[in-house]
Amino acid sequence: MPDKIDYDAKIPNNVDLSSDRRLQRALEGWQPKFMHWWGEMGPTLETHGVYLRTAVSVGREGWAHFDHVVPDQYRWGVFLAERDPDRRIAFGEHQGEPAWQQVPAEYRADLQRLIVIQGDTEPASVEQQKLLGLTAPSLYDLRNLFQVNVEEGRHLWAMVYLLHAYFGKEGRTEAEALLYRNSGSPDAPRILGAFNEETADWLAFYMFTYFTDRDGKYQLGTLKESGFDPLSRTCEFMLKEEAHHMFVGTTGVDRVVQRSAELIREFDTLDIGPRGGIPLQIIQKYINFHYTVSLDLFGSETSTNGANYYTAGLKGRWQETRRKDDHQLTNDVGILERPRADGTWETEEMQAILLLNLDLRAEYMADCQTGIKRWNRILEKHEIDFQFKLPHPGFNRDVGINASQHITPEGTIVDEATWQQGKHNWLPTTEDLTFVRSLMQPVYERGKIASWVAPPTNGINGKPFDYDYVHLP
DSSP states (O other): OOSSOOTTTTSOBSSOGGGOHHHHHHHHHHHHHHHHHHHHHSOSSOOSEEEEEEOOOSSTTTSOEEEEEOGGGOOOOBOOOOOOTTOBOOSGGGTTSBOBSSOOGGGHHHHHHHHHHHHHHHHHHHHHTTTGGGGOSSHHHHHHHHHHHHHHHHHHHHHHHHHHHHSHHHHHHHHHHHHHOOTTOSSSOOSSGGGGSOOOSHHHHHHIIIIIHHHHHHHHHHHHTOSBHHHHHHHHHHHHHHHHHHHHHHHHHHHHHHHHHHHHHHHTOSOOGGGTOOOHHHHHHHHHHHHHHHHGGGOOSSOHHHHHHHHHTSSOOTTGGGOOSOSOOSSOEEEEEEEOTTSOEEEEEEEGGGGHHHHHHHHHHHHHHHHHHHHHHHHHHTTOOOOOOOOOTTTTOSSSTTTTOOBOTTSOBOOHHHHHHHHHHHSOOHHHHHHHHHTOOOOOSTTOOOTTSOOOSSOSTTOOTTSOOEEOO
């Protein structure tokens, strides 16, 4: 790495990096460590060029510049959405005050924590997907994997910029720790559980980008409302790129379901495993797992931390400014459903401000249901009598009020023996995972695709499916 960084060419940005000597020194110290992390923990498959989208400015013409790029030469930039000089805090006890351009001293620790947690998720998914390029079903899919990976790297840069620019020595220490922790490490795991799970096959990758990246959308959406304006503007720009990650997941599962449906119709059986397809029941098990693991990312249903963040103006609700209430929540109530010791459910009325995690989770759950409808329409089109479903939010949970409960996908509270007896019907078994992984044979020929997934309807940026998206050695 060079001793000095050409900030205009190497790090596209709209935060005037070239004139900030202190920030320059901080990033000059961090970038080589980032590149070492990318070399060690980034994609295993080497390429001579991938057709990637690079953000070079925040404007309509600049945020999506396409060209073939060697991934380790990608220009990870730092961008904030354009500043609104009249922006005011929309909620909490500081409602109506001008948005903060600097970190308020009384909220310094809380803001740093929020940024670190968000930042920790970004490199984690790259680590989880490290080996996937070795089994890509097509060059189109391989290109999408690299696009997701480099953008997760850029999102890490976005959070690291905030830590370096606004949090001094502590921020620099936390920025280095983001590269020290690794997904699944027994000694230094990632902060949130879902980001320590293995993503060992492409069906899991599609599910991750559908369900877990969708959680990222909602978390970024709450931070976009923050009274700390640089964080708000950073997250607003990140949401543009997050949309592509969810597109990869949505259309990826579409294509798996489409191909499975074609095989079911062709051979007139749901048992398409011997025909090289992924059975619908296995797809449902993957849905069950990835959806419930992602629900854990919303935290406990009741949260005093969430209430404090809201009152302080640090983290709002999804689409806060569109809400038709006083944005204080001091007198509002909500309903919490909780399991009882006798195996039944009860509802409890609580202060709404304590249920902000539940509020956000409800928005997410409704959004996830749109995917289920899409995939069921594919089955209906092929006249297949099967329907995918989202499991009950209490199913398979490790966080919150249902973590110690045994709850079926239908929402029935059962004993441990019944749970263990039915578990193989609800979650991917070792045999299921082994079977799916047996299908993961790489297809690197232009215009060709693996037999277990349908080709996409459209290519990237107007290019055809058989475009040379990736140049391999």
